[in-house]
Amino acid sequence: MRPYLNIAFFGSSLVSAYWNGAATYYRGIIRALHGRGHAVTFYEPDAYDRQKHRDIEDPPWARVRVYPTGSEDGVMRALDEARGADLIVKASGVGVGDALLEAAVLDMRSPHARVAFWDVDAPATLDRVQHDPTDPFRALIPRYDFIFTYGGGAPVVSAYRALGARVCAPIYNALDPATHHPVPRDLRFGGALSFLGNRLPDREARVEEFFLRPAAAMGDRRFVLGGSGWQDKALPPSVTYAGHVYTRDHNAFNCSPRAVLNISRESMARYGFSPATRVFEAAGAGACLITDAWEGIAQFLEPGIEVLVARNGDEVVEHVCALSADAAARIGRAARRRVLVEHTYEHRAEELERILDVPRHEAHTVTMEAP
Template sequence: MRIFSFGSSIVSSYWNGAATYYRGCYKYLARLGHEIIFAEPDAYGRQQHRDSEDFSYVESLVYQPGEGLDSMLEQASSADVVIKHSGLGVDDEALERRVLELAAGSAIVFWDVDAPATIARMHLNPHDLFRSVLPHYDAVFTYGGGPWVKEQYLRLGAKAYYTMYNGLDPDTHYRVPPDPSLACDVAFLGNRLPDREARVDELFLRAAELYPEGTFLLGGEGWADKRLPSNVRWIGHVPTGDHNRVNCSAGMVMNINRASMADSGFSPPTRIFEVAGTGSCLLCDDWPGIADCFEPDEELLVVKTAEDVIAALTKYDDAGRRKIGAAFQRRALRDHTYAQRAAQAEIAFQECIAARSPTLAHS
């Protein structure tokens, strides 16, 4: 299949949490023999902060917002599958409408990397453009979701719905030697976002205040003007190529979902699988669906308060943390690889094409 995707960026993780997800899904779809073209706008400084990784598994196209759309859509018109990802940040409304105008032979998929936000947007505005065009897409894929997200999308008119969780790419996320310059008791990598800040305040920053003898490492953009406890060190944007070093240098690594993702649940983010790949011990914020992916207390540690974080730090020695991290890694390699996700996506694409052209599918 020839798959043409519009997304925020596959070459840059700068202010772009979906980068690892795109890379994992499309890299392994390419390994299944599919041709991947990924079009992304030159926006938000991402092209000036490209990651130094091998993206040869995709044909990467960078276009100027607005003026480059006609050319991109013309190239997309010959694809078997055309995908509009959510959250490009520019041209979203135009693309949501215009991809549906492509040749009838293409299956058109909306692949949502932030389903709670998209659903909230449609509920808040009954006249939202996407609400009117959604029933014309052949399918909706979501980065996470669970029962609530599926129910919402089907009620809003989606013809078909598929959950495509994040996963582990063992070629990219694996154990490396710890870096003494990054040594800490707890590390958290995440951009400062209004929907997550209160949870970071409680689980990470208040934990640091309650545990002054500990060392805490904070990565991500947006924290420059945030008051931080004296035992928290902020290191700014961390390119995805450096995530292994950070995760392997920390005694424990923390995951903190955005509030909307935590409320809807069933949305394990990329950082969970990045940490699993390194076999590090994860402190995970609480949300529905964790146990569907990993076993709490055996493969990861669920924390609801700053006090829970301190309890975990004091309860588990290095051997205990290694045991949990090793179990975490084994489970991810068994059940949650991007090779498995790509195989699921391939089947879903085939079903979309068959539903669009039943005569051809059975000829």
Template sequence: MNIFVFGSSIVSSYWNGAATYYRGIYKYLAKRGHEITFAEPDAYGRQEHRDAGDFSFVNSVVYQPSEDIELMMGVARKQDLIIKHSGVGVDDELLERLVAEAASEAPAFFWDVDSPATLGRIRANEADPFRNDIPRYTGVLSYGGGPASRDGYLSFGARAYYSIYNGLDPDTHHPVEADPALQCDVAFLGNRLPDREKRVEELFLKAAELAPEKTFLLGGEGWGDKPMPRNVRWIGHVPTGDHNRVNSSAGMVMNINRESMASFGFSPPTRIFEVSGAGACMLCDDWPGIEDCFEPGKEILVIRTAADVVEALHKYGAEERAAIGRRFRERALRDHTYAQRAEQAEAAFLEAMLHHPAAEEETTHA
């Protein structure tokens, strides 16, 4: 199929946590024979902070916000399938409406990369126009959210709903030699966001206070003016090409979900699978559904408080951490690869498209 995609960015992870997800999904959809055009706006300085890497598995198109929308839609309507991701960052409401309208001509899917936030938004605002757009899409896909996300979208009239979780691309995320400049006891990579900051304070920064003899590494944008314990080193934005070095250099790597994702659960973020690829020992915040992905205590260490972090630092030696990281990677390679996710996405497209008006009309006239 020829697939046209609107997303935040596939070439830059700068203020764009969905980059790894996009790359994994579309790389392996391309390997399955699909031709993909990924259109992203020139916004938020992402084109000035492009990641190193080969993204030739898609036809990457950078357009000017607002002024190029009709041009992009003209190209999209000629494809076999159109996808609008959530959180493009500019013209989202317009694109949501235009792609929903295009579903009468070609199969069109809304693919949510933050369904807790999207559903929270439309529940809070009865006048949100996306409420009326949802039933017009051929189907809705989401990278997480579990039963609450599925039930939420179906309650707003989604014609079909599919969960396509994050995953691991072992070509991209894998063990590398530790970098002495990045060695630390605990590393955390995450941008400073309003619904994550308090959780970072409670789990990461508080743990650093409780363990002043340990070293903590913080990567991500927005933390420059944040007061921190003296044993925390902030290194700013970390391009995705450097994630392997960070993950392979830390004694343990921490994941902290945003509040909305943690409360919904069933939303394993890209960071978990990046760390699994490196075979590192992960300290993961607790949320419903984590045990569906990895076995706590054996493949991943679940933390609920800063005291849990400190306890883990003292409890697990280098050999035990390495064994946990090894099992973590083995499980991801067995059950959670992007090759598997792409196969699931393809099956979702084909199933939902059977009920697309054009397909139903064809069947009626056959």
């Protein structure tokens, strides 16, 4: 059966979440597109030891092409293979050869092939180009048929439109119910509060405020920190460091503690309307989520009913101290119901089709044939 759209997608990694927070997002969107009859080939560089830390094998719902990074030859061969696709997507933050890819994919535009830039860190991209008028990507923005972002709402859309974007549309993070769902508790991750996130420059100060300071203030309770890069960080005695948490353990990580904490990066917090993948992962697992405050949260979860909101570390302490097991379970169930009804990747795939002006059709499963 012929796929409805043939999509070539250049991103950081589909098969590894190692130093790659966008992996869950890519997988959810692409699996949903496949289920609706589209075929995706995902091109990713062999970089940052991601292939050594795979979370999944090549999936049945996408072709994966891993290209070498020692020279430009590998990416040029990948670009040649992608020619003929109906939609070519260049994601931000591939990590190797980004400037080359951003320009090269535009040479593939034709009456039969549209090109999109998919920004999985729009605040960082916009900060960069707004502060540097000579940034090469700035001049390329008006040439893309579409700019997609995984968050940002009106502020990000307005900023991209001011830079000449023809179409800018947020395709928010969501839940893949087949991947994130309730599981039994795991003692490794049990405690009062857990946080999962890699150590990044624009996140660290907020982690100190919203997680480490409360942990120090509640030294009689157990806190669990997961993610890469924290091994040399001074941590309060109440914090157990779990290291990199593979995707297969995300459900247990979310289901085991009394509550799970979401902390926006500083750049995301400035722009608002950018729920992280962790929000939907936790909600899908039925976890009680405490999140830092950000504009637009009620669009996704109702504060006080489906999520607890904290403006600072003191309010995190208040929530943790007041939270009973029954209340936590009630909030987690309500959050799961909400995201299943309104915020799955199937919903996002439908939205993407509307933006691409893909005619309505009966969804069908595509068999990924060998090239």
